[in-house]
Amino acid sequence: xxxxxxxxxxxxxxxxxxxxxxxxxxxxxxxxxxxxxxxxxxxxxxxxxxxxxxxxxxxxxxxxxxxxxxxxxxxxxxxxxxxxxxxxxxxxxxxxxxxxxxxxxxxxxxxxxxxxxxxxxxxxxxxxxxxxxxxxxxxxxxxxxxxxxxxxxxxxxxxxxxxxxxxxxxxxxxxxxxxxxxxxxxxxxxxxxxxxxxxxxxxxxxxxxxxxxxxxxxxxxxxxxxxxxxxxxxxxxxxxxxxxxxxxxxxxxxxx
Ligand SMILES: Nc1ncnc2c1ncn2[C@@H]1O[C@H](COP(=O)(O)OP(=O)(O)OP(=O)(O)O)[C@@H](O)[C@H]1O
Ligand SMILES: [Mg+2]
Numbered sequence: 001x002x003x004x005x006x007x008x009x010x011x012x013x014x015x016x017x018x019x020x021x022x023x024x025x026x027x028x029x030x031x032x033x034x035x036x037x038x039x040x041x042x043x044x045x046x047x048x049x050x051x052x053x054x055x056x057x058x059x060x061x062x063x064x065x066x067x068x069x070x071x072x073x074x075x076x077x078x079x080x081x082x083x084x085x086x087x088x089x090x091x092x093x094x095x096x097x098x099x100x101x102x103x104x105x106x107x108x109x110x111x112x113x114x115x116x117x118x119x120x121x122x123x124x125x126x127x128x129x130x131x132x133x134x135x136x137x138x139x140x141x142x143x144x145x146x147x148x149x150x151x152x153x154x155x156x157x158x159x160x161x162x163x164x165x166x167x168x169x170x171x172x173x174x175x176x177x178x179x180x181x182x183x184x185x186x187x188x189x190x191x192x193x194x195x196x197x198x199x200x201x202x203x204x205x206x207x208x209x210x211x212x213x214x215x216x217x218x219x220x221x222x223x224x225x226x227x228x229x230x231x232x233x234x235x236x237x238x239x240x241x242x243x244x245x246x247x248x249x250x251x252x253x254x255x256x
Pocket of ligand 1: 025048
């Protein structure tokens with residue numbers, strides 16, 4: 001699966017990370033790492049600290065303690081939020097930040113231009129950007145919708161467009177927080193396939209609640225609980241881990 005990198009290259013390394021809110025530890029000495037080119041799922045019950053982890057990696061929240069290293073050397077905790085985007089950390093929020101009055105193509109064009117740091121007149125897209133946008137449209141399955149106003153897209157299509165807008169910025173690591181929330185089963189499956197395809201180009205970290213989705217598309221899963229890494233491994237490993245069963249289903253399921 002990993003075509004362009006060796007598995008030993010670490011794209012993201014988190015050590016002993018602690019984030020406190022008024023004395024409550026949302027992250028409590030968390031250690032976490034993922035290899036370049038990986039599609040990693042992070043799961044865990046409500047309040048486990050999943051979104052907080054993404055907030056720290058994107059520079060939105062500063063921790064009380066710990067270290068976060070991106071791409072082998074960048075000290076994330078000392079890098080301003082906007083620079084982290086430029087360095088290749090892309091994040092998808094649950095509510096898509098697309099421009100409803102622009103077409104799908106124009107949205108992608110705007111995102112590509114944002115990356116170049118150039119304010120340009122629509123319709124003057126460079127040949128390179130045009131090729132990149134065409135390729136992205138194909139990947140996100142919106143080729144036939146390129147000239148439709150983004151505001152009229154279906155919920156799933158909007159989510160894919162936002163993923164496309166991140167992709168044209170060519171991230172090294174893409175972070176997605178519950179990307180299939182509110183999607184139909186068919187949209188979820190297409191999203192899973194899309195994430196697997198994206199993982200051929202960049203590393204992908206997916207926070208997800210949907211267990212069926214996780215079972216269908218995950219390879220390695222990290223389980224967070226109370227701000228710590230509870231367990232990590234294949235879908236089967238984490239599903240059969242008694243600690244995971246306990247935090248998800250409660251003790252009663254374990255007792256005679
Ligand atoms: N800005 C904040 N101020 C105070 N408490 C916060 C803040 N952000 C998060 N928390 C608390 O930290 C804990 C972890 O929150 P977080 O959003 O990271 O959990 P999560 O794993 O993403 O949960 P969910 O599955 O519900 O999205 C929660 O108890 C939450 O209430
Ligand atoms: Mg969350």
